[in-house]
Amino acid sequence: xxxxxxxxxxxxxxxxxxxxxxxxxxxxxxxxxxxxxxxxxxxxxxxxxxxxxxxxxxxxxxxxxxxxxxxxxxxxxxxxxxxxxxxxxxxxxxxxxxxxxxxxxxxxxxxxxxxxxxxxxxxxxxxxxxxxxxxxxxxxxxxxxxxxxxxxxxxxxxxxxxxxxxxxxxxxxxxxxxxxxxxxxxxxxxxxxxxxxxxxxxxxxxxxxxxxxxxxxxxxxxxxxxxxxxxxxxxxxxxxxxxxxxxxxxxxxxxxxxxxxxxxxxxxxxxxxxxxxxxxxxxxxxxxxxxxxxxxxxxxxxxxxxxxxxxxxxxxxxxxxxxxxxxxxxxxxxxxx
Amino acid sequence: xxxxxxxxxxxxxxxxxxxxxxxxxxxxxxxxxxxxxxxxxxxxxxxxxxxxxxxxxxxxxxxxxxxxxxxxxxxxxxxxxxxxxxxxxxxxxxxxxxxxxxxxxxxxxxxxxxxxxxxxxxxxxxxxxxxxxxxxxxxxxxxxxxxxxxxxxxxxxxxxxxxxxxxxxxxxxxxxxxxxxxxxxxxxxxxxxxxxxxxxxxxxxxxxxxxxxxxxxxxxxxxxxxxxxxxxxxxxxxxxxxxxxxxxxxxxxxxxxxxxxxxxxxxxxxxxxxxxxxxxxxxxxxxxxxxxxxxxxxxxxxxxxxxxxxxxxxxxxxxxxxxxxxxxxxxxxxxxx
Numbered sequence: 145x146x147x148x149x150x151x152x153x154x155x156x157x158x159x160x161x162x163x164x165x166x167x168x169x170x171x172x173x174x175x176x177x178x179x180x181x182x183x184x185x186x187x188x189x190x191x192x193x194x195x196x197x198x199x200x201x202x203x204x205x206x207x208x209x210x211x212x213x214x215x216x217x218x219x220x221x222x223x224x225x226x227x228x229x230x231x232x233x234x235x236x237x238x239x240x241x242x243x244x245x246x247x248x249x250x251x252x253x254x255x256x257x258x259x260x261x262x263x264x265x266x267x268x269x270x271x272x273x274x275x276x277x278x279x280x281x282x283x284x285x286x287x288x289x290x291x292x293x294x295x296x297x298x299x300x301x302x303x304x305x306x307x308x309x310x311x312x313x314x315x316x317x318x319x320x321x322x323x324x325x326x327x328x329x330x331x332x333x334x335x336x337x338x339x340x341x342x343x344x345x346x347x348x349x350x351x352x353x354x355x356x357x358x359x360x361x362x363x364x365x366x367x368x369x370x371x372x373x374x375x376x377x378x379x380x381x382x383x384x385x386x387x388x389x390x391x392x393x394x395x396x397x398x399x400x401x402x403x404x405x406x407x408x409x410x411x412x413x414x415x416x417x418x419x420x421x422x423x424x425x426x427x428x429x430x431x432x433x434x435x436x437x438x439x440x441x442x443x444x445x446x447x448x449x450x451x452x453x454x455x456x457x458x459x460x461x462x463x464x465x466x467x468x469x470x471x472x473x474x475x476x477x478x479x480x481x
Numbered sequence: 482x483x484x485x486x487x488x489x490x491x492x493x494x495x496x497x498x499x500x501x502x503x504x505x506x507x508x509x510x511x512x513x514x515x516x517x518x519x520x521x522x523x524x525x526x527x528x529x530x531x532x533x534x535x536x537x538x539x540x541x542x543x544x545x546x547x548x549x550x551x552x553x554x555x556x557x558x559x560x561x562x563x564x565x566x567x568x569x570x571x572x573x574x575x576x577x578x579x580x581x582x583x584x585x586x587x588x589x590x591x592x593x594x595x596x597x598x599x600x601x602x603x604x605x606x607x608x609x610x611x612x613x614x615x616x617x618x619x620x621x622x623x624x625x626x627x628x629x630x631x632x633x634x635x636x637x638x639x640x641x642x643x644x645x646x647x648x649x650x651x652x653x654x655x656x657x658x659x660x661x662x663x664x665x666x667x668x669x670x671x672x673x674x675x676x677x678x679x680x681x682x683x684x685x686x687x688x689x690x691x692x693x694x695x696x697x698x699x700x701x702x703x704x705x706x707x708x709x710x711x712x713x714x715x716x717x718x719x720x721x722x723x724x725x726x727x728x729x730x731x732x733x734x735x736x737x738x739x740x741x742x743x744x745x746x747x748x749x750x751x752x753x754x755x756x757x758x759x760x761x762x763x764x765x766x767x768x769x770x771x772x773x774x775x776x777x778x779x780x781x782x783x784x785x786x787x788x789x790x791x792x793x794x795x796x797x798x799x800x801x802x803x804x805x806x807x808x809x810x811x812x813x814x815x816x817x818x
Contacts, residue, residue, distance in 0.1 A: 191576030239528030246584055
């Protein structure tokens with residue numbers, strides 16, 4: 145059984161997009177629900193998703209376990225898994241890790257470009273590594289089954305997260321810097337360490353992460369995927385498109401600036417190019433996802449590895465990552481939920 | 482299989498009390514986690530419970546479904562089900578009904594003595610019945626599987642909740658007013674309507690709800706239970722002790738006064754008797770619960786009815802009440818969770 149899974153999207157969600165997920169045969173999507181939003185604001189977004197789940201039960205439902213990906217396939221729907229791109233949602237309260245996991249959060253980035261209470265972002269001049277609270281929160285995330293995501297983190301912080309975490313971590317959306325140099329892309333050394341620890345890389349289609357930007361071809365991207373498979377391992381790579389479909393440019397400004405500065409920070413963009421960049425010609429929405437398969441085969445990946453990158457690798461990662469660490473026999477049922 | 486279930490406690494929780502639950506062979510307890518606390522404050526209490534579940538996994542775990550009562554029995558632990566005595570926790574936001582249900586809330590009172598956004602409390606001069614928001618919230622509670630609890634509500638509001646709710650409601654802790662007249666006890670007409678609708682009455686041991694108060698004998702209480710069975714029905718009555726073990730008197734003041742007045746309101750107490758009243762001699766903690774069985778048999782209840790009141794009735798009520806209303810085939814798995 146192969147699956148089609150996208151490991152990162154942050155669209156301006158609508159019935160149209162949910163229908164495109166179905167047209168594209170997408171079994172599961174990890175969706176960003178929050179960036180700089182505090183806990184109560186994050187809960188408001190969860191409430192919005194609950195309304196969508198209620199309104200479109202034939203298209204989508206909330207995913208909580210790897211088994212929900214199979215359920216999605218069996219019932220012709222798409223399982224939606226929640227993630228946060230920054231730890232603002234837990235505020236300064238470690239107890240919110242378990243609360244948000246109970247509400248369905250399955251990935252949380254320790255930082256988004258900037259220093260956080262937990263670690264350093266990839267845009268900071270200094271990388272502190274994991275902070276005191278960062279180490280405590282990673283242990284708590286390990287305990288409950290909330291995946292540590294280091295997509296926007298600094299290199300030292302990411303190495304330390306790999307080291308400190310007792311469960312494999314993820315970089316849900318980034319590419320090898322040796323293919324395209326960018327602050328958000330990751331060094332070969334880091335990607336090798338990620339793979340050796342059982343960690344996971346989701347490959348991004350966001351133009352700022354691509355060689356030739358918006359002009360990047362499918363074949364160039366798939367050649368990069370083959371490189372990533374060599375670096376991280378054939379079972380440790382998937383797709384994490386970073387699709388921001390239908391979002392107004394005000395959203396990319398929110399992502400970059402949040403409430404942390406009164407001036408404009410262009411992040412990966414620039415004053416000349418402040419908005420969302422145009423997506424590559426071969427990837428505009430969920431209906432384009434399945435066609436990546438042909439490119440991967442043309443790039444020389446065998447059938448099994450291609451299946452892995454398209455979704456079975458994410459499925460296996462979900463399976464080992466989303467349950468509680470069962471310390472005692474009595475707790476195993478919880479872990480299996 | 483018979484169970485031992487207490488349908489309402491609000492103790493000053495501690496390892497001592499959790500061990501008494503085990504010594505008493507208590508399979509499940511509906512615990513109050515919040516009165517006048519707003520959403521974020523309620524989440525802090527849930528965080529506190531999460532710590533207890535982590536610290537005492539051999540004694541307690543969080544109950545979410547009726548099956549968890551069986552799991553508790555099978556593993557020699559007590560399943561803890563969350564409830565709220567007032568709707569402050571949903572603030573003015575109907576979306577918090579589902580969010581709190583996901584976090585494990587299984588009962589919510591529409592009012593606590595006073596008028597709320599949803600209905601009228603039993604201490605108000607005027608009873609509005611269900612408000613506009615009250616009707617909307619009851620429908621939402623029906624949808625997700627959050628039980629409407631009218632223990633502290635006015636009579637008209639309670640009749641309207643029975644009428645409007647598409648699923649049976651509960652009065653988790655009160656007694657027949659025909660046995661002991663008190664604003665918190667319920668009229669025969671109301672109890673009959675409750676039973677006819679499939680609703681549930683949990684019998685209180687709180688002295689202000691008892692004939693002769695703290696001096697009430699076990700046999701008098703069990704005779705009252707036999708009366709309640711006649712009024713509500715043999716399958717619709719259980720225990721809801723209202724045990725407030727080890728609480729300081731500041732807590733009963735919080736229950737009564739919250740933040741709604743700057744003066745003191747004595748509620749069921751008085752200036753002469755402002756604190757928690759002494760419990761009846763035969764009920765001080767969870768170890769005393771099982772001994773009620775003998776009193777019920779002596780009051781003339783047969784074996785099956787006695788089993789029902791001791792716990793199997795609550796178990797059956799949990800079973801039909803805590804799951805989502807499955808509107809579509811695709812949602813049935815959720816409902817069964």
